[in-house]
Amino acid sequence: MKAIVVQEFVANPSTLVPISISSPIPNVNQYLISITHCSPQHADILHAQGKHQNNDSKKGWCFPPFILGYDFAGVIQTVPSDGSSHDLRKGDRVFGAAIGAFAEYICVTASSIRKIPEGLSNETACAMSGQAVSYAAVVNIAKVGKEDTVLVSGASGGLGSVCCMVAKALGAKVIALAGDEQKAEYMRRDMGVDRVVVQKGDWIEQIVTFTDGRGVDVVLDNTGMVNDAIRCLAYFGRIVILGFAARKGVMEEVKTNKLLLKSATLVGYRFGESGRRYPDEMQRIWDGYLGMLQDGRLKPILFGRYQGLQSVGRALGDLAGRKVYGKIVVGVTDIEDVAKL
Ligand SMILES: NC(=O)c1ccc[n+]([C@@H]2O[C@H](COP(=O)([O-])OP(=O)(O)OC[C@H]3O[C@@H](n4cnc5c(N)ncnc54)[C@H](OP(=O)(O)O)[C@@H]3O)[C@@H](O)[C@H]2O)c1
Structure with missing residues (x-):
């Protein structure tokens, strides 16, 4: 072959x-x-x-x-x-x-x-x-609800786009981060999110302003930007680390005092390993994910x-x-x- x-x-x-x-x-x-x-x-x-x-x-x-x-x-x-x-x-x-x-x-x-x-x-x-990983991160790990404002990094990518769609399907307000204006235009057209922000210049200020100074409740981080995520976060906010697409294999050093100051929760999620350890839970995740695909709430x-x-x-x-x-x-x-x- x-x-x-x-x-x-x-x-x-x-x-x-x-x-x-x-x-x-x-x-x-x-x-x-x-x-x-x-x-x-x-x-x-x-x-x-x-x-x-x-x-x-x-x-x-x-x-x-x-x-x-x-x-x-x-x-x-x-x-x-x-x-x-x-x-x-x-x-x-x-x-x-x-x-x-x-x-x-x-x-x-x-x-x-x-x-x-x-x-x-x-x-x-x-x-x-x-992308069942994205569904699980939004539903099971971040436990996103309709009261939440959610920020997604790498939102134009495979995992990020599904994070946005699942969070929207749960009724949350979603801010999607884009690498450039061209992708941002596509995302505004297709993704049905509340705001697309191009990750340049004063992008963190734009997010804080969009949330009336409060910050976002949840960050789903696909690119490896935990320090920036903390700056965007509300008090008692939660950050889920999903991936490191922007880091070229070099990991970030996180300022843990900043986590404390915001009473933030920082959690990583490794989907494959969690499936090997908890197969029953994994079945429920797949049922939920495929259900959203079949009823059209998730559009590839x-x-x-x-x-x-x-x-x-x-x-x-x-x-x-x-x-x-x-x-x-x-x-x-x-x-x-x-x-x-
Ligand atoms: N946690 C898990 O179990 C799990 C499972 C599968 C994958 N992952 C990881 O999750 C991350 C995202 O995966 P994916 O499949 O969604 O990737 P993808 O489709 O390539 O999307 C990644 C997005 O990140 C953004 N990005 C920013 N800086 C980048 C850079 N220097 N190089 C490439 N992309 C960059 C890009 O959007 P813009 O250009 O718009 O910024 C891109 O759309 C990866 O690190 C992957 O290894 C984790």
Whole structure:
């Protein structure tokens, strides 16, 4: 099969090209999936560069050589031979997340995939497969309610755009941060948030003014701006750290006295690990997230479509260059061709 293999960490992931390797053979508890779509995200850039906490030589995760990619959608080709598959069958359309998604095939256990709900295309499911984390951060961690004003950093990105939509669906007032005026225009047009602020100049003052000097109740931080978040925060406010998209692998030092002065709560959230530890809770999160997708409260923002694994490098370059708004999806194999396999 063709796959994007990281043979050694690369400074510039846009240089990656697909190569031919042996197709994977599933273990007795694994499904073999033929991938129809994959969706590059920020973590893939860090994985390829060796700057992510998953680049772990001891666990063997994302340590060269490995197949890059995380979010995918596809069709089940074979089910586990140990008889453990009850709900999923050959031919079912599924989406999920597992290292190795930039390939024509992937082998995964049941915990990495879900059936694509009726009415959702493989492309849409793929675009939304990585953002249940945003739903969980808003609903379960920040516990956003209609009385809250919520600030979202990296709001034009995959996680950030869904943070905004979920918080709006819960009735909160939402302020979205944009990197430039062009993205801000798109966001004002599509996202239904209360305010879009371009993160330049006096942007913190604009946020404080918008809240009549009070500050925001919640910050969902996707870019790594905790010190700035504290400055935007109301007394007893809460900050959820989701990611570090702007930090290029270098972490921020936080002024803890500023947290005390505002009686602030600062909490991190690692979605994958919480799913491994609390699978029942994870099921409730997925039910809630997919429910919002199906009833239309969440609308995928599909900014760009790319065709073929050879375009993954370009897609990663666009992401790293901050040219992307919402999500991008790469078509890998036509669903009609997969159905014939
Ligand atoms: N907590 C978890 O379990 C979890 C799960 C998945 C991902 N993550 C992390 O969450 C973060 C966001 O992921 P994502 O998939 O939403 O990323 P994404 O789609 O690339 O969006 C990130 C956004 O951050 C903004 N940004 C600001 N400075 C940037 C820079 N120097 N380079 C790139 N983007 C920059 C960009 O918006 P503007 O250009 O408009 O500023 C961009 O839209 C990443 O750090 C990722 O690793 C965490």
